[in-house]
Amino acid sequence: MKRAVTLRKGRTGIKRGRKADMSRRKTLDGEGTGARLKAAGLRPTRQRVALAGLLFGHGDRHLTAETLHGEAMAGGIRVSLATVYNTLHQFTEAGLLRQVSVDAGRSYFDTNVDAHQHFYAEDEGTLIDIPGESIAVAGIPAPPKGTAIDRVDVVIRIRRA
Numbered sequence: 760m761k762r763a764v765t766l767r768k769g770r771t772g773i774k775r776g777r778k779a780d781m782s783r784r785k786t787l788d789g790e791g792t793g794a795r796l797k798a799a800g801l802r803p804t805r806q807r808v809a810l811a812g813l814l815f816g817h818g819d820r821h822l823t824a825e826t827l828h829g830e831a832m833a834g835g836i837r838v839s840l841a842t843v844y845n846t847l848h849q850f851t852e853a854g855l856l857r858q859v860s861v862d863a864g865r866s867y868f869d870t871n872v873d874a875h876q877h878f879y880a881e882d883e884g885t886l887i888d889i890p891g892e893s894i895a896v897a898g899i900p901a902p903p904k905g906t907a908i909d910r911v912d913v914v915i916r917i918r919r920a
């Protein structure tokens with residue numbers, strides 16, 4: 760099942776065409792990150808570009824807000840945990856990330872937005888990708904009237920055996 764990416768532009772604080780940002784951005788990162796944010800409808804602010812560099816510069820990753828905040832601190836990027844949370848949610852709304860909730864208090868942000876599922880290793884607190892075509896979910900009930908199924912998330916919890 761291919762997931763439709765929905766851009767809700769009104770909620771992501773998009774402002775376009777600010778020349779000041781164009782020049783600042785060049786000193787921080789290659790053109791790639793800023794262009795990627797713009798393509799997703801997000802204004803490439805300094806903090807967004809810096810966090811996107813950490814998120815997307817290392818292949819497919821599953822990160823919590825706390826992990827990303829720690830990496831930002833270690834990398835000399837001064838940003839609050841609240842800003843990291845907000846940025847992760849903005850990136851998710853823009854379709855750049857996918858949120859995977861494993862517990863009420865624990866969410867991971869996945870840089871791989873292609874259709875796939877996860878093992879969750881409860882002992883280590885890590886997610887392991889399962890390719891989308893490896894799982895078939897049978898017997899999905901019809902969604903309530905007036906709604907459509909966006910996607911089906913499967914988290915298979917594993918422990919040491």
Ligand SMILES: [Zn+2]
Nearest residue numbers: 869871877888
């Ligand atoms: Zn994943």
